[in-house]
Amino acid sequence: MNSKLTKILEDKENAILKEKPQFSLNNSRSFGTEITKNFLRPLDPDTSDSHNPQRLGDYAKEIFSYLNSIESQYLPQYGYMKFQTDINEKMRGILLDWLVGVHLKFKLLPETLFLCANLIDRYLEKTSILRGKLQLLGVAAMLIASKYEEIYPPSVKDFVYITDNTYTKEEVLWMEREILKKLNFNITIVSPLKFIERYARVSEMNERAYCLARYMIELSIIDYKSMRYKPSMIAASAVYLANKILNSDYIWPQSLINNTPYIENELKPCARDLCILLQGAERSPLQAIKKKYSLQSYFEVSQIVIVMGPHVNSNK
Structure with a gap:
């Protein structure tokens, strides 16, 4: 191949790489609900998004109606911890808190964290485990979630290193197989993240309020008692509470009444628990x-x- 042609091909490849979107800690892949810095302000966000194939405006209502119908399908049952003889809720919280740090260190997608937590809880619901293997379960679940969600997942060697070589590569792979077998390879879940992106989009939530709501649903991952609520309920309650804390003019506007299965009074018990968190x-x-x-x-x-009282206020 002559040098001119080689140069042309290299220039084209560099141009493609420049245009390729880069993932950052702030970015999350959206499913018909992309949150961007430039918010449209339409009467019907779905209709105005019909030209954007990533937001799936023509099908969004049907898609999220379907997600509401299946969101409980692969959820762990609250109360499973009473069948565990060597671990408890506190140990689970410590593990997930550590995994949040691992997730941040590896700069993984938000979906990966939610899937990882779901896999851990569903496995613990089915199998009693010794405390010495709990961290092994955590890294194996993160490995599976990374393979499922990420374009470039961390390697097994990375996960062995992050445990300070407490476990071997063979042990991590063994636990990966155990998780997949126990869960019958059912990995696809509906997390609060998908719903919160949708609710933020249709209610034209600003980015600060969206981040506050995201903060709350991530806190709910570590809180064992939050397992009592469905993902859509946690997401809706987080949006409701974020609006209330930031003194929004519309705490639960008509756009959310139209696009969620909830009215304001139904959200208050979950919102109260999130506020306690x-x-x-x-x-x-x-x-x-x-x-x-x-x-x-x-x-x-x-x-x-x-500050909680008869009303919720916030100070920075």
């Missing part, structure tokens, strides 16, 4: 999520002081 985050020994959301890229939403 927010208030307790400062005193909690599990600080990974709070530190993550104290970054400027997340508008430092974990630094917002929550």
